[in-house]
Amino acid sequence: MRTLAGANGGPRLLRKRRVYTPRAIVPPAQRLRCLRRGSPASGGRCGRRIIGRIAPFEAALTDFRQEFLAFALARDVLRFGAFITKAGRRTPYFFNAGLFNDGASLQRLGQFYAEAALASGVAFDQLFGPAYKGITLAAATAIALAEKGHNLPFSFNRKETKDHGEGGNVIGAALAGRVLIVDDVISAGTSVREAVDLIRAQGAEPAGVLIALDRMERGTGDKSGVQEVRDTYGIPVIAIATLDDLMRFIAGQPALTAARPAVADYRARYGVS
Numbered sequence: 089m090r091t092l093a094g095a096n097g098g099p100r101l102l103r104k105r106r107v108y109t110p111r112a113i114v115p116p117a118q119r120l121r122c123l124r125r126g127s128p129a130s131g132g133r134c135g136r137r138i139i140g141r142i143a144p145f146e147a148a149l150t151d152f153r154q155e156f157l158a159f160a161l162a163r164d165v166l167r168f169g170a171f172i173t174k175a176g177r178r179t180p181y182f183f184n185a186g187l188f189n190d191g192a193s194l195q196r197l198g199q200f201y202a203e204a205a206l207a208s209g210v211a212f213d214q215l216f217g218p219a220y221k222g223i224t225l226a227a228a229t230a231i232a233l234a235e236k237g238h239n240l241p242f243s244f245n246r247k248e249t250k251d252h253g254e255g256g257n258v259i260g261a262a263l264a265g266r267v268l269i270v271d272d273v274i275s276a277g278t279s280v281r282e283a284v285d286l287i288r289a290q291g292a293e294p295a296g297v298l299i300a301l302d303r304m305e306r307g308t309g310d311k312s313g314v315q316e317v318r319d320t321y322g323i324p325v326i327a328i329a330t331l332d333d334l335m336r337f338i339a340g341q342p343a344l345t346a347a348r349p350a351v352a353d354y355r356a357r358y359g360v361s
C-alpha cells in the first residue's frame with residue numbers, strides 16, 4: 089500500500105483497487121477447466137469438452153464489464169456450446185441470470201449493476217424492478233448503490249392487482265420522479281413496455297433501463313430489442329456488458345478459442361451495430 093499525509097499530518101493508507109478474481113476461472117497455474125457444450129440441463133456434467141488453460145485475469149479485469157463476464161462464466165451463468173433461443177435460433181452462447189441464485193452472487197451482481205448505472209451518467213431518482221426477475225435485481229442494485237453513498241428508494245410490481253390490504257400492484261416506494269427500470273435482458277421488450285406504462289400512469293417518468301447483457305442481435309425486424317426500446321420510448325438502455333464486450337473477453341482467453349469462430353459468425357449473421 090502507498091501512503092500520503094492524512095488530515096492530521098499522519099500517514100493515510102491508499103488501498104489498491106481490488107480486482108475480482110473468479111474462483112472457478114483463475115485456478116492454480118496448471119489447472120484445466122472444461123467448458124460445457126450442450127443444454128443448461130446437463131446436470132453439472134461436461135458433455136463434449138473443450139479443454140484449455142484459462143489465462144490469469146490480471147490488470148485486464150480492471151474494466152468492470154470484463155470482470156462481470158468473468159464472474160458470469162465462473163457462476164455458470166454464461167456458457168458456450170450449442171443452444172436454442174426463444175426465437176428458435178441456434179446460438180453458441182447462453183446467458184441465464186437466474187443462476188445468480190445465492191447471496192454472495194446476488195450481492196456481487198448488484199454491485200455490477202450499480203457500477204454500470206453510475207458510469208452511464210444517466211440521472212435517476214429511484215429504481216423499479218419488473219416482476220419477477222427484476223424484483224431481486226432492483227433490490228440488490230439499491231443495496232449496492234446505498235453502499236456507494238446513493239441511498240435511493242425502489243419498488244416493484246405484482247403481476248395481479250391486489251384488492252385487499254394496501255391494494256394496488258406496486259410494492260415499495262411510491263413511483264415518483266425519474267425511475268430507472270432494472271431487468272436482466274431485453275428480448276421482446278414486453279416487461280419494459282409494461283413498466284413504462286405503469287410508471288407513467290403513476291405520474292413518474294422512466295429514466296432508462298438497466299440490464300445485465302445486451303446481446304446486440306436483431307429481433308423480428310432490423311432492430312434489436314434494445315434499439316426498439318430506445319426508439320419507442322426515447323430512453324437510454326444501459327447494459328453492464330454487450331456482445332462487443334463478450335467478443336473482447338473471448339479474444340483474451342485461450343481456453344475459449346474454440347468458441348470464438350461460432351460467436352463471431354453469430355454476430356455477423358444476426359448482429360446489429
